[in-house]
Structures are given as structure tokens and as C-alpha cells.
Amino acid sequence: MILNYSQPLEITNLTSWLDTTLRSSMSEFWVLLIEFVLVGVVLLAAYAVIALILIYAERKITAFFQARYGPNRVGKWGLLQSVADMIKILLKEIIKINRSDRFLFFAAPVFMIVASMLTFGAIPFGKGLNAIDFNIGVLYVTAVSSLGIIGVLLAGWSSNNKYSMIGAMRSGAQFVSYELSAGFALMTIVVLAGTMQFSTMIEGQRYCWNLFNGHISSMIAFIIYLISGHAETNRGPFDLPEAESELTAGYHTEYSGLQFGFYYLAEYLNMFIIASIATTVFLGGYMPIQVHGWDAFNGIMAMIPTYVWFFGKTAVLIFLSLWVRWSFPRLRIDQLLNLEWKYLLPINLVNIVLMVILVLTGLTLTDLFPGLF
């Protein structure tokens, strides 16, 4: 029943081959060192490439929403536009602001990018394709992703600009609030899955995604996670910290060149990270669609490499997020906080209790229909 078909497209084959080759010729220390460096480089490269693809995709999709063409001049269908933009941003001057707190001003974007990169490292992109598989993966991701807010607050504070300050303050309030909801929504699923480790969690969703397994409770948690995750990425309708029609550019008004690029990259990557965590926790991660007893079907599904499944599911969620972003007007700060503290949080707390009851009384789908799911 386990995936014993040959999977020529899996990257795991390549990595294990590399590992055995290295081990056959050098000592344990050097093997680990080389592998650490390789993983680091690949992650950094993936980070940049995914951001470029996302920027292009967003611009193109938005254009179609808005009856426009989107980028179509650089390269075929404007494919190279993001690359050109990246080169431009690298070449731009980093402007020093008078009367700003120089050290904090430069440190802020680093916080932002480091936090999002730390989270990025823990995501399982495919079978065996994660830098580290913590046994407390969910906790780790929640913890490090919340570091990013320090970058935002520092940016607003150190810029010595009133608009930046208002943007940062809004962001602080927003992030603290929605982090709570996102965390609770993930906890609901941890209760269901009984583990915090991503790989175990995905393995447990082989025949039934967590989204369906805990039916009512999971659905609620999923919707809450999408809303609060979307809010955490500071994108419309929750883009108050950088509301361009109010605060020009919010907390990163004074940044230019690569420093601005860091914020820009982090924004897109955070969108990806939120979508990929939702994929992993709710939608079975990199696991192909499998049905009990349909061996042939399962075999064909398993032929598709796991990373394609992962990126496919994530792409659907990202599209959802873009759709919301480009349809809704912006919330006001008090409405935003009302939504969180008066609606999402109480619902969430009740939802966790509900999930505990479901799990304890054996009302999850896997418990109800053992042969089917």
C-alpha cells in the first residue's frame, strides 16, 4: 500500500545519491558541512526565485482581474519583468535619512527577511525536501514568523517619520492580534493530528485531509487561519500598515533600494509561507490524493512528484489570497481589531474545545468510517 512504485521525478533520489557519494569519499564532518552549505544555498536561491515568480504571477493575475495586460514588454509575455525589476532594485542607491536612528534603521529590514527565511526553512516542499523536520514544527513556525513584526516596528520607529510611525503602530496592533488567531487555528489541528511534526502530520493525512477529518471544527479553523494568515501578511483588505492611499507607503516609506527590496521580498514570501503552512496542515501537504482501495488510481497520483502536489495546492491558496486582495476595500483599524477580538478569537477558543470533544468522542471521519478514510 505504501508508495512502492518507482518515482523517477522525486528529488529525494538526487539528494540520497549525493549523500551516499559524499559519504563514500570523505569523513562525516565534511559531509555534513558540505550538505549544510548546499541546503543553505538552495534555500536562498529558492527564496529569491519563488519571490520573483510570485511577483510576476501576482501582477499578471491582477491584470486579468482589472481588465489590463500586466507586464508584457520584457521577454515573452513579460516573463523577465521581475528579473529586470530585481536588477533595478539592486542597483538603486540606499538613501540615508537625516535624523533617523541609523543602526535600527539598517537593522529593521534584516529582522524582517531573517524571520521570513527562518520560517521558509522549516517548510516541507516535498517528500524529504525540508531542511529540518522538527518534532515541534508547528510551534517553531509560529514562533519565528512572529519575529518579523520587530522589523516593522523598528522601521516605523527609526525612520523618524510620522506616517511610518502610524503604519508601524497599526502593524503592531494587527500582528499581535492575528498571530493569536493563526496560532489557535493551528493548535486546533494539532489536537486533531496529535503531533506537531510536519512529516508525521502529512503522513497522517494520506487518505483524509485534516480539513475534512475534523469536518465542522476543521473547516472553521481553516477559514480562520486563512483570514488571520492573510492579515498577518499585511495585504488587502488588511493592508492598513502600508495603506497607500492613507499613509503613502506606511512603515517602509523611507526605505529605498535593497532595503525596500527586503520588505518587498518578505511580503511576497510571507504570502507563500502562509499558504504553504495552510497546505501542510490542512490540505495534506505534499501528499498526493489517495483513496482507500483504489490502487491503480493511487499509483497514478503518486507518479506525480510530491513537490508538484505541494506547489499546486499552495498555488490554489495563493490565488485565493490574490482574489480577496483585489476585490475588497480596506478595513479600518477599529473594524480590524473588532473582527479579531470580538469574533475570530472567541470562535476560535470554542472551536478548540469542540475539536477536543470530536477527537475524544471519536467523531472524526477517520474514526467514524475507518475503512473509507
Next chain:
Amino acid sequence: MEKIKELILTTVPEAVIEQKQKLTVTVTYDKLHLLAKTLKENAALPFDTLVFLIGMDRGEELGVNYLLSPSSDLSKEIVLKTGTTDRENPLLYSVTDLFETAHYNEREVFALFGIRFINNPDMRKFFLNGDWVGYPFRKDYDTNPELNPLSIESKDIIDIAPRIMEVDGKLVEEEVNIFGEDDYIINIGPQHPATHGVMHFRTSLDGEIVKKIDIHSGYIHRGIEKLSEALTYPQILHFTDRLDYLSANINRHGLCMCVEKATEIEVPERAQYIRTIMDELNRMDSHLLAWACQTNDLGATTAFIYGMREREIILDIFEKTCGGRLIINQNVIGGVMFDIYADFQKDVKAFIIYMRDKLKEYDRFFSHNVIALGRMIGIGNLSKEDTISYAVTGPAGRGSGWSCDIRKHIPYALYDKVDFKEVIRTEGDSYARYLNRLDEIEQSLHIIEQLIDNIPEGDICAKTKAIIRLPEGEFYSRVEACRGEFGVFIESRGDKFPYRLKFRSPSMALVSAMPLICKNEKLSDFIGIGGSMDYVIPDIDR
């Protein structure tokens, strides 16, 4: 009106009443406030709307003309005139306590003519810096550029307002601080994406809540009214397009009408049809942009593009008719410059069908969106009394329940021949203003529908003399522009140039109400309310 004349004479027996184009009453400066108050407070026909406040340099004396109307019937008009011969230190009494709209108008008169108003709570110059030498609109103004050199140094903004108050019959000069000591003040503008132009709101904030707004304007003031005093009437026409550029054609219609009425030129019927249709197309164009900008101010970028998409079709029709898109140079004195093209009717009819469909789409996409409703309903409330006092006209005025559509009150062109509804809502919030614009687009479509098939054959322009001279006198005209009432005042001394020309700017009234309706709202709502008021800055900085 006979009763009003009696009332005037019983209040101020020495008042001089003349029947010119409008009923004109001249009084001495110390009686003006009393007369205005009596007119405003009489029970039979309260003249409670200050339509025009015009600073004048009449040669010997400096003075002000006021045009008053009852808010219930804007077609009744009285002109009050007063003045002072003291050119060194001209002082008049303020009517700000009666009509709030006078406040910024009086500050404008101070900047341009140097007349100070007693009892105006804030007598800083509007449009000009406090240290400007001379008063540009006076006839004896010295235009030597060395007097007011271009400064390349940054100047701090001084938040101290001088004023003259009358306390127990004595005049006291005093200075007041605009803001408190510890106020957190941010400058929204002059360069800001949501001020719709070069507008500067100094805003004091308490957290996210707006405590007070101080308006600075004049960053792009061009002195159009002064420039016009040296230009012939056909030349001045081109300036009207550059006021509120989004209702360019309607502004121009206003000036053309004023000159035509003064010189008694008969406009051919075909030209009237074309003018009316073009005005309504222009109105839709402007309302679409206003809708788009308002949604953008609320953070919905996609809706913004949808508005622009529909507007593009109107602009295409304009371009095919006369080559211009935003500023179309269509109206001239006596008629229109270009005839409609062969497929004009077909294009417009296709647009009517298309636009009705899109209005439904707007309704589905944005008008009932839960976030949008939360950002508009109950936000930026403007009561009917304040609307009249601030003379806020247009869709914003009608959103507060004031029937102020000049097309209904003083019909011009073909508006008395077509059937259309004046859209009035009584809520007075952002959402009422928002819905009013969409409904007015529907009414404009309805108006065009009635006219488009019946355009008569004939001339498009009356024969006019090569050089147009206006007879001696004072001439007013009022039209319904996209943002409210646009007015033209010309004082002619029989020359081919106007002696004084004044435009009534609807946007100035809209902006002057902003500090009132934004008080104690959130910063985000300040932007949203600005979008719902839909002011255009070049209209203020004439």
C-alpha cells in the same frame, strides 16, 4: 420679492435698491451684517444661502458683492453690495456667523484685495503666504517680481492666526493658536496620493482620531481671475476648462451662457442639444472618475480600474467629436465649435446600453460589500443645516437632503424640456454621496436618451461679432457642474475685457466642510470622506 424690498427698506432705510440683472441692494459697510441677518432670518423667504462672495476693487473703493438665495428656491436672488473707501486699512464686517461658507471666501478676499473682516475667527491669508507684499487683485498692484522674489528656502508653517474681534463696540486685534501645545500634527499633503491634487491638510491626531484640520491651499494658484482682466472673452473661455478639469465642458458652458445673456446672443437649437448632451456625458465621465477614486481611497484598486474602463468610452466619444479628451474645447460664445460626427448617435446609444449594464456590475461588486458599507454608512455626517451654511452643493449637498440642483431650480439649455429626477438622499453620510453619484449617472443616461434621437438640423453656432464687448453692468450665471454649483460673475465696463471676473468654485465649499465632518473620525475615514466629497483642487486654486 416686493415684500423683500419692503423688508430691506424697513431694516435699512437708506439702502439703494436697483433692478439690474439681479435685484441689487447697496448699503454702507456697517449695515451689511444687519441686512444679511434680517434677510436670512425672515420667516417668509429666508435668504440663507450665500452663493457668491466677490471681492471687488471698484476704483475708489474696495468692496464685496454677496449673492444670496433662499435654500428652498435658488432661482430667487438678491445681490448685496458694500464697500469702504479706506484703501490703507480696509475693514468690513464678517458674515461668517451667518454663513459658514463666508469664512474661507473672506480669507481669500483678504489675500487678494487686502480687506480684513471684523469678527472672522481666523484672518490669515488664504492662497497666499502671510508675508506676500501687496494685494494682487487690486487694480494698483505692483507686479514687479523683485517685491515677491521666488524663495528657495524652506519656511516653517506658522500656526498662529491673527484676527480682529469687536468686543463691546471696540475693535481688538488678537492672535490665536490654531493647535494646542502638545498636538501631534501631521501634514496630509501637499503631496499625498489621497488629497486628489495639491491640497494641504494640517491634521492634529489623537492616536488614529482626527482632532482638528487646518486647510492650506494655493500651491497651484494661477490667478486666473486676474489674468482674465487682460484677455478678451473668447480667450478667457480656455481658462474655464482648467478650473475643475473634470467638468471642463460644463464650466465653459457657464461662462458662455454668462456672455450670451449679457450680449443677448440667441444660441441655435442644435447647439443647445449638443451642449446638453455633452454636459451630461461630461457629468458621467466625472462621476465615474469620482466613483473610481472613492473606491480607491477606500483601498479597492480593482474597482478604481473598472471606473476608468467605462470612462474611457466617453473620452473616445469626445475625441471623435472634437479631438480633445479631458478638455474638449467644445463650447464657444454663441454655440459649439464642432458639429457631432456621423456615428455619434450610434456610439452614444451603444454606450447607454453598456453603461446600464455596468451600473449593475458596480452594484454587485462594490455597493453592498460588507467592508465598503462599514467604511461609508454613518461616516462623515453632514446635516442639512450645515450643508446650506457651508453652501455644499452637488451630489454631496443632495446627499444631505438639500435640493440644490441648478438644472431644476434655474433651468438652462434644454433642462426644462427633458424629464429627469433630482436625486436626493437625506442620510448625509459618505454612502449617500456615493449612491447619489451612481444614481445621477443613471439620470444622465436618461436625459441623453430623450435628446439623442431628436437633434434638429441647423446651425451649430450663432453669428457673433469679431470682437465681443459686453455692455456695462454686472452679469451672473449659474450652472450645475459635476461637483455642484459653478457660477460666473462678470463686471463689465463696456470693454472687450472684463473689469472683474469671478468664478464660484464648488470644490471650495466641499473642502471647507471637511474640518467639520472629519472631526472625531478616524484617519482612514478622513481619506474616505475626502473621496466621497470628491473635490478637485485646481477649482479651488483658481
